[in-house]
Amino acid sequence: MRLLTTVLCLTTLAMTSCNSNQYLKETQLTNDLSYHHDLDNNDNFSPDDQWLVYDTRTDDGGIAASAKIEKVHTQTGEKKVLYALPNNAAWGPGAGAVSYAHTEASVVFIHGLMNVTAANPYQQWRRTGIIIKDQAPNVPIYMDARDVTPPFTAGALRGGTHRHEWSGDGNWIGYTYNDAILKALEDKTQQKHNLRTIGVSKRGHSVTVSKTTNGEDVSSEWFSAVVVRVTPTPQAGSDEISHAAGDSWVGLNGYLKPDGQRQIARAFVGKVKDKNGKDVDEVFIVDIPDDITQAGAWGPLEGTDTMMPMPPKGTSQRRLTHTADTAFPGCTGVVRSSGDGSVLAFLAKDDKGVQQIFTLSPLGGTPTQLTFHPSNVEGYFRWHPDGQHLCYVWNGSIVLVKLGNAPFENRVRLLTPSSNPSPSNLVWSHDGKKIAFNRALKKPQTEQENKQVFIVHLDKL
Numbered sequence: 001m002r003l004l005t006t007v008l009c010l011t012t013l014a015m016t017s018c019n020s021n022q023y024l025k026e027t028q029l030t031n032d033l034s035y036h037h038d039l040d041n042n043d044n045f046s047p048d049d050q051w052l053v054y055d056t057r058t059d060d061g062g063i064a065a066s067a068k069i070e071k072v073h074t075q076t077g078e079k080k081v082l083y084a085l086p087n088n089a090a091w092g093p094g095a096g097a098v099s100y101a102h103t104e105a106s107v108v109f110i111h112g113l114m115n116v117t118a119a120n121p122y123q124q125w126r127r128t129g130i131i132i133k134d135q136a137p138n139v140p141i142y143m144d145a146r147d148v149t150p151p152f153t154a155g156a157l158r159g160g161t162h163r164h165e166w167s168g169d170g171n172w173i174g175y176t177y178n179d180a181i182l183k184a185l186e187d188k189t190q191q192k193h194n195l196r197t198i199g200v201s202k203r204g205h206s207v208t209v210s211k212t213t214n215g216e217d218v219s220s221e222w223f224s225a226v227v228v229r230v231t232p233t234p235q236a237g238s239d240e241i242s243h244a245a246g247d248s249w250v251g252l253n254g255y256l257k258p259d260g261q262r263q264i265a266r267a268f269v270g271k272v273k274d275k276n277g278k279d280v281d282e283v284f285i286v287d288i289p290d291d292i293t294q295a296g297a298w299g300p301l302e303g304t305d306t307m308m309p310m311p312p313k314g315t316s317q318r319r320l321t322h323t324a325d326t327a328f329p330g331c332t333g334v335v336r337s338s339g340d341g342s343v344l345a346f347l348a349k350d351d352k353g354v355q356q357i358f359t360l361s362p363l364g365g366t367p368t369q370l371t372f373h374p375s376n377v378e379g380y381f382r383w384h385p386d387g388q389h390l391c392y393v394w395n396g397s398i399v400l401v402k403l404g405n406a407p408f409e410n411r412v413r414l415l416t417p418s419s420n421p422s423p424s425n426l427v428w429s430h431d432g433k434k435i436a437f438n439r440a441l442k443k444p445q446t447e448q449e450n451k452q453v454f455i456v457h458l459d460k461l
Contacts, residue, residue: 024415024456029072029436030079033443036451037070039425041334041380042099043165044436046134049429050074052436052453053082053107055096063096064122065089069109069132072453074434082107082137083130092122095130097163102252102430103170105134108143110162115215125180125194127160128218129173129201143173144199145207145220148180152302155207155223155293157309159183161199167264168252168339171203174266176245177226179308191232197244197308198228198268202292225292225301226309228268228284228317236277239319241270241284246334250285251341255362264288265362267320267335267344274324281330283321283346285362289314320344320364328353333379337362338387343403345370345381345390357381357392359403371401372408378422385432389461391415396422398435400461415456421449433458 029052030037037054044052051073057066067088072079085095093112100107111130112122120126129143143164145156152158159179166173176196183194205223234240247268254264270284292312295301299310311317323329328349335346344360350369355376358367371377373394381392391400396418402411415435416423425438435458438451 022414023417024458026416026439027455027457029074029077029453029455031077031452033441033450033452037072037438037453038066038096038451039427039436039438039453040097040163041425042097042163042427043102044098044100044427045074045429045434046071046100046105047102047430048105049431049434051100052427052455053098053100054453055098055109057094057096061090061094063110064092064094064112066094066096069095069098069107074429074436074455080137082134083109083132083140084138089116089118091118092116094122094127099164099166101166101170102168107132107134108164108166108173110160110164111140113216123160124162124178124196125159125183127162129161129164129175142218142220143222144201144224145209145222146216146218147209147211147302148216149211149214150305152181152300152304153207153209154295154301155205155225156209156217156220156302157199157224157226158303161224165248167249172249172264173201173222174247174249175199175201176247179303181303181305182308185306192242193232195230195232195242195308197226197230198247198266198286199224199226199309200266200288200292201225205293223293225312226303227266227286227288227292227311227315228270229298229311230308234271234273236273237275239272241272242279243271244268244284246332246346248334248336250337250344250362252339253341255337255341258363264290267337267362269331269333269335269346270317270319272319272324274329280324281332282319282323283331283335283344283360284317284319285344286311286315286317288312318364320360320362321346321348321367323348327351331358333381336381336383338383339385340387343387345383347377347379347381357390357401370403371412380424380426380437382426382428384428384461385430386461391426391428391435393422393424393426396420398423398426398437398456400458402461415458423454424451432461
């Protein structure tokens with residue numbers, strides 16, 4: 001055991017950091033062990049870094065059973081309810097996976113449909129995005145319109161949005177998406193049609209859906225569109241994909257193209273078929289036009305009875321990685337960008353088969369291996385606001401790594417001691433001086449573990 005500990009320290013960080021005296025002090029912000037306080041690895045800090053927002057999902061019911069969106073003060077531990085669902089059942093409606101905007105005191109989160117029943121519960125294709133302003137708790141603003149009754153409406157979707165993320169300027173929200181119309185077709189034909197993909201909503205163009213009395217359809221204050229094309233039958237060896245997820249904005253306000261123009265985009269993991277027809281997950285990027293109200297060449301924005309909503313005119317998706325022919329193919333996790341949009345980070349296996357963090361330009365090129373741990377990086381990696389550091393979880397510890405060409409042991413630092421279960425759902429404060437995370441604590445006299453919110457302070461990197 002002593003030899004193993006020494007090897008891990010030498011391999012992963014400077015010797016002085018192996019001393020427990022170098023660990024950061026953890027502060028527990030929530031203490032109610034009767035329920036989860038789930039950060040969900042989102043953007044949980046308020047713009048002024050004074051509050052952290054989370055949901056109250058359960059192990060058995062998940063988000064469907066989360067009846068509240070709460071926030072906790074990062075200094076006092078005071079808790080406030082931003083949104084509460086009366087009479088929420090195990091099957092929904094549910095409210096969860098919440099994120100703060102960067103520029104305003106508003107949050108966005110998943111909300112199940114209000115007409116849920118035990119026979120027709122919360123589902124991936126039966127939910128929407130709700131915005132709540134801090135100064136107006138329990139006053140929902142519908143982000144994405146929903147229209148599942150033909151004829152469909154451009155600017156409205158027909159299913160459910162998930163894991164919403166604000167752009168840096170607050171004018172866009174991105175998310176993953178599942179389609180209810182294609183799910184019904186799938187059930188009818190017993191063939192795969194309901195494919196997860198990626199959409200965006202833009203502020204300032206409201207969408208009116210006339211059929212809002214059926215409990216299924218809603219109008220909204222934002223215009224929504226699917227921006228990634230998926231197909232149930234990708235051609236082997238092509239860049240066609242059957243699934244898109246693990247998405248995030250490229251930069252707070254896009255990335256810099258070779259012509260000097262800023263381009264808004266989302267990076268994601270797309271599932272391709274290799275030349276032998278085997279599924280492989282690769283990193284992709286989709287450039288998004290400023291105007292998403294114009295239909296593109298692939299079909300109508302609102303879709304049809306047998307076709308997904310199609311991307312707007314001017315969208316362009318590109319494959320960035322080609323791991324299919326390597327010894328350990330595939331990429332995983334959420335593809336996350338530095339704040340200036342110049343570097344993407346993702347998880348993949350190195351030439352020894354160990355899961356590490358790699359970086360890549362949004363313009364493409366050869367990925368660079370960032371971490372060199374002897375065992376798998378667990379994930380939850382997040383960029384520091386300076387764009388030169390990331391934190392993540394490895395071997396039950398929160399770890400900080402710096403970009404660059406220096407030896408790995410000179411670039412890496414353990415911030416917390418190893419624990420089981422591991423910390424999860426890491427998020428940086430806007431000022432870069434705090435990391436919030438979840439740690440599961442056991443309720444006394446039971447085997448039940450519930451996530452609590454913790455925070456560590458970094459005065460300097």
